[in-house]
Amino acid sequence: MPRDEIEPSAVSAGRRAGRAAVGGKIATANRLRDGVVVYLDAAGGWTTEVAQARIAHSSEDEQALKAALDSAVRANLIVDAAVIDTRAAESTPARLREQIRAVGPTVRPDLARRKPL
Amino acid sequence: MYIYDKFDQTIVRERVAAFRDQVARRLAGELDEDHFRPLRLMNGLYLQLHAYMLRVAIPYGTLSSAQLRRLAYIARKYDRGYGHFTTRQNIQYNWIKLEEAPDILSDLADVQMHGIQTSGNCIRNVTADHFSGVAGDEIDDPRVTSEILRQWSTFHPEFSFLPRKFKIAVTGAAHDRAAIKFHDIGIQVVRGPDGEVGYAIYAGGGMGRTPVVAPLIRGYLPKAELLSYVEAILRVYNRYGRRDNIYKARIKILVREIGAAEFTRQVEEEWKLIRTTGVNLPAAEEARIRRFFAPPPYDTIAEPVASLTQAKAASPAFARWIETNVHTHKVPGYAIVTISLKPPGGIPGDASAEQMEAIADLADRYSFAEIRVSHIQNLILPNVKQADLFAIWQALGKIGFADANAGLIGDIIACPGLDYCALANARSIPISQAISERFADPARSAEIGPLQIKISGCINACGHHHAGHIGILGVDRAGEELYQITLGGAADQTAEIGALIGPGFKSADAVDAIERIVDTYLKLRQPGEEFLVAYRRLGQAPFKEAAYGRA
Ligand code: SF4
Numbered sequence: 001m002p003r004d005e006i007e008p009s010a011v012s013a014g015r016r017a018g019r020a021a022v023g024g025k026i027a028t029a030n031r032l033r034d035g036v037v038v039y040l041d042a043a044g045g046w047t048t049e050v051a052q053a054r055i056a057h058s059s060e061d062e063q064a065l066k067a068a069l070d071s072a073v074r075a076n077l078i079v080d081a082a083v084i085d086t087r088a089a090e091s092t093p094a095r096l097r098e099q100i101r102a103v104g105p106t107v108r109p110d111l112a113r114r115k116p117l
Numbered sequence: 118m119y120i121y122d123k124f125d126q127t128i129v130r131e132r133v134a135a136f137r138d139q140v141a142r143r144l145a146g147e148l149d150e151d152h153f154r155p156l157r158l159m160n161g162l163y164l165q166l167h168a169y170m171l172r173v174a175i176p177y178g179t180l181s182s183a184q185l186r187r188l189a190y191i192a193r194k195y196d197r198g199y200g201h202f203t204t205r206q207n208i209q210y211n212w213i214k215l216e217e218a219p220d221i222l223s224d225l226a227d228v229q230m231h232g233i234q235t236s237g238n239c240i241r242n243v244t245a246d247h248f249s250g251v252a253g254d255e256i257d258d259p260r261v262t263s264e265i266l267r268q269w270s271t272f273h274p275e276f277s278f279l280p281r282k283f284k285i286a287v288t289g290a291a292h293d294r295a296a297i298k299f300h301d302i303g304i305q306v307v308r309g310p311d312g313e314v315g316y317a318i319y320a321g322g323g324m325g326r327t328p329v330v331a332p333l334i335r336g337y338l339p340k341a342e343l344l345s346y347v348e349a350i351l352r353v354y355n356r357y358g359r360r361d362n363i364y365k366a367r368i369k370i371l372v373r374e375i376g377a378a379e380f381t382r383q384v385e386e387e388w389k390l391i392r393t394t395g396v397n398l399p400a401a402e403e404a405r406i407r408r409f410f411a412p413p414p415y416d417t418i419a420e421p422v423a424s425l426t427q428a429k430a431a432s433p434a435f436a437r438w439i440e441t442n443v444h445t446h447k448v449p450g451y452a453i454v455t456i457s458l459k460p461p462g463g464i465p466g467d468a469s470a471e472q473m474e475a476i477a478d479l480a481d482r483y484s485f486a487e488i489r490v491s492h493i494q495n496l497i498l499p500n501v502k503q504a505d506l507f508a509i510w511q512a513l514g515k516i517g518f519a520d521a522n523a524g525l526i527g528d529i530i531a532c533p534g535l536d537y538c539a540l541a542n543a544r545s546i547p548i549s550q551a552i553s554e555r556f557a558d559p560a561r562s563a564e565i566g567p568l569q570i571k572i573s574g575c576i577n578a579c580g581h582h583h584a585g586h587i588g589i590l591g592v593d594r595a596g597e598e599l600y601q602i603t604l605g606g607a608a609d610q611t612a613e614i615g616a617l618i619g620p621g622f623k624s625a626d627a628v629d630a631i632e633r634i635v636d637t638y639l640k641l642r643q644p645g646e647e648f649l650v651a652y653r654r655l656g657q658a659p660f661k662e663a664a665y666g667r668a
Contacts (some may be wrong), residue, residue, distance in 0.1 A: 030164060030168070032143070032144070032150075032215065033144060033214065033215055033216045034168065034169075034214035034215060034216060035164060035165075035167070035168035035169040035213065035214065035215060036167075036168060037166070037167060073150075075146070076143070076144075076146040076149070079150050079164060080164055080539075094596075095596060096535065096596070096598065097166070097535060097541075100166060100535060100536060101166050101167065104167060105167070105211075105536035105537055105546075106536055106544065106547060107464055107536050107544075107546045107547060107550065108464075108536075111197055
């Protein structure tokens, strides 16, 4: 079984998120047909790469994210839609839970979707 | 083991066909998620952090080698080459695509498997002692009782929409290896006043937010009256269980609120009304089911087995494995093997497709083609000749599962936690990995002796932390993972809920705290005294002081 090379504390919520200032917002969901984690991108499509996510910095922008999620839910493209916080000025999610969704299980780096954030 | 008859096979096939149609309608947009979610959950399909998760029922933890091979095939074909064995004796796949789920269920139906009764407010997949049928201390094989309950509960119309999920566990021996007192109903096979076989019935146990050790509600129930009595319990619960509040909806809350005596009185009253109405299983049907669990054709073998004695003398590592992972079989010359899915630093309960196939091969060759899943997240070869143990140990070494740690500190239960689970507050697996690495030295862990560590990533307690000698609960405090430690829990016949020692630890500190607790035990124990016994003698104080570094 592959080993987790990351010490448990190295990606703890505390260091990554606890004290980080909340930045913008991004829209995320799981794709209906296969459950894959997706983010709304700048072109209005869905990307699996959190780095490509469209970042909202104003409440109008945030409303636009919510509207896009609602219409994709109604179009049966996505499920479990949510607008989430990012760290300042980046698309990196603020919360550990969302960081794990973006990357994959921390205990299986061999299955990571991308490099750790 | 039980083989489906035409009726069993038909209802499972029909369910697959119905689900295929439901998935097609969902993908075509004819069903929205609110309508579809309960339908997929009825087939064990959850949505987790990274993908859909499929939970496949392994009734009372019994698998044939053909079934295990099929589970490996599914891991490889539809998932990412592995699966996770759970504390419910089930297997979960983490990377399932909705569009492929109907094909998976169809492939499972080929080997008489499915995801029915692994979700929802129904009677869930029944669990049992993983040494069923082979343990020397057993009065009767709990698989017979479990299979009767499986058939009775499957799609039971009256009990398909209970106030909350409902879990039943069965043990055939006084030594409880199935944690029955932490279940909604716990059933223990006992002997009655005249030596006849019957049951002791516990009800209202559970873990989660409100852990409760189930009280005994009937000391002796004649075997033939099992179904009417269990039905009476379910009826009282179905009528009075709290449907208004999800946190109060389990039977344990009802039993606690009205008291065990009053609950028992109501059950007995209901039972009087239905015990003669034909709910009980006819003796002929019991006998038919029992035949499926007839002992395999054992050879007559004299003990001691010379080749085993020699192999133990020649290899201390093998002797250590025999000591921890091999258990007494009821038939002379045979043994029960626990295959530890807990290599130091590994993910508890995870097995790759290749590992599953290798174990299926071992079962074919050495164990009458049968495997068990334990709620401790290990696999069991229940029927091996002692003369074959050395070959089995060597073969397990090739797949990384020959660790001599069953029942020891490295044999940790850990739920998937925040690495996979949508409900989690903190990760479980990395803490488990760090502990099993810290105590990886086999000599040290043998010196520590029996010690059960159980870890959950949220209060739902799938990792049984309440019942751990050392329990660990991950919590989220302002975005930081913290780990609370409980001590003194027990899952066996001396069931107890662990007591919290104080504020949680950061992940980097939790393992040090555990080590200080263990060192304190080593320092204070009397000769031969196990951790739990020492803890019960000494109380929490010295361990708590040590954990917080004040000793
Ligand atoms: S205990 Fe919580 S985190 Fe762990 S598997 Fe259960 S629901 Fe998920």
